[in-house]
Amino acid sequence: xxxxxxxxxxxxxxxxxxxxxxxxxxxxxxxxxxxxxxxxxxxxxxxxxxxxxxxxxxxxxxxxxxxxxxxxxxxxxxxxxxxxxxxxxxxxxxxxxxxxxxxxxxxxxxxxxxxxxxxxxx
Numbered sequence: 070x071x072x073x074x075x076x077x078x079x080x081x082x083x084x085x086x087x088x089x090x091x092x093x094x095x096x097x098x099x100x101x102x103x104x105x106x107x108x109x110x111x112x113x114x115x116x117x118x119x120x121x122x123x124x125x126x127x128x129x130x131x132x133x134x135x136x137x138x139x140x141x142x143x144x145x146x147x148x149x150x151x152x153x154x155x156x157x158x159x160x161x162x163x164x165x166x167x168x169x170x171x172x173x174x175x176x177x178x179x180x181x182x183x184x185x186x187x188x189x190x191x
């Protein structure tokens with residue numbers, strides 16, 4: 070009922086930092102996963118807002134994520150390069166529920182290789 074919108078949750082307008090890459094990565098994956106999905110240029114990101122009041126159900130479209138899609142994908146690739154190089158946050162400092170097990174965290178991810186194709190994780 071009171072969540073952040075897609076732009077606020079994913080990208081800082083003030084600093085230009087990406088806070089969450091989930092929607093850009095969904096956009097990237099949609100074309101290859103969903104049969105008949107539109108091309109990247111026609112896919113738009115946003116949230117389906119479903120709360121307690123059915124009269125307030127709506128779609129909140131992103132205004133910043135789609136225009137910054139290429140930038141988001143480069144940030145994702147840089148993260149993958151950093152992980153492969155062994156540079157990552159100490160699990161004790163991370164705020165993810167992986168109980169200090171960095172392998173569990175990384176095993177749940179898909180990697181992007183530099184040309185943008187998928188490299189399957191286990």
